[in-house]
Amino acid sequence: MHKDPRTFIEANTAVETPPLIPEIRLHLATEIVPIWQATEADLAHLGIPPPYWAFAWAGGQAVARYILDNPDIVADKRVLDFASGCGLVAIAAAKSGAASVTACDIDPFAATAIDINATLNATTVTATQDDLIGQDGPWDVILAGDICYEQPLSDRVTRWLRGLSRDGRTVLLGDPGRTYLPKDGLDWVVRYAVKTTRELEDTDVRNAVVWKFSKD
Numbered sequence: 001m002h003k004d005p006r007t008f009i010e011a012n013t014a015v016e017t018p019p020l021i022p023e024i025r026l027h028l029a030t031e032i033v034p035i036w037q038a039t040e041a042d043l044a045h046l047g048i049p050p051p052y053w054a055f056a057w058a059g060g061q062a063v064a065r066y067i068l069d070n071p072d073i074v075a076d077k078r079v080l081d082f083a084s085g086c087g088l089v090a091i092a093a094a095k096s097g098a099a100s101v102t103a104c105d106i107d108p109f110a111a112t113a114i115d116i117n118a119t120l121n122a123t124t125v126t127a128t129q130d131d132l133i134g135q136d137g138p139w140d141v142i143l144a145g146d147i148c149y150e151q152p153l154s155d156r157v158t159r160w161l162r163g164l165s166r167d168g169r170t171v172l173l174g175d176p177g178r179t180y181l182p183k184d185g186l187d188w189v190v191r192y193a194v195k196t197t198r199e200l201e202d203t204d205v206r207n208a209v210v211w212k213f214s215k216d
Helices: 005-012 040-045 058-069 088-095 108-120 151-166
Strands: 014-016 026-028 078-082 100-104 126-128 141-145 170-175 186-195 205-213
Touching (some): 026 108, 058 205, 078 088, 100 108, 151 205
Parallel strands (some): 078 100, 078 141, 100 126
Antiparallel strands (some): 014 026
16 A cells, blocks of 8 residues: 555545445445455554545435435535535536536545546535634535534534634535534534444444534
8 A cells, every 4th residue: 555645545445436425426435345354453554544534324325315305505606515525525516507516625535546546536525624714714504414423523514614604604414323513503404314334433334314403
């Protein structure tokens, strides 16, 4: 394995379609590639962060499915996909007619994966490694999936997203029942049953909900 992001991604992933999103192809970790079996210690020895970007997480799949089925949400809008990972949600927004799409992830491997996957799907997505939490930007719509797995991060991000929503932006969050999902300030939009694997989750199917941040 090699720690140059592009070389590593191309050598350690396979092109697959997420279960809920057959329209989009992504470089993902599967049982047939080495990264699937690599431990965090193995990767740390190589100078590689945990490869969250190598999986299409259930919350992101839910947001992507909802956007593809309801393209008017992002059509002709400036979209931010926060904590983008593999770029699935960003690519869905681009395919749905967004005026521009920025995919934010502080992991340099994720940023490279986003570039590779956007090209694979013939879409234009701008990847950034900037930490945008707390910042304002020109976005009309902010999308995020699976960000509520750690309390400090969840608290910090949801405060920021609530502020953007109160400022008039559309803010959608996909979540499959993570522990630190906020208990209030969210409106239920839709739920999807997402096939997953016990290598990643404790069940074969996750019920992932798309939530909309309320304006109050």
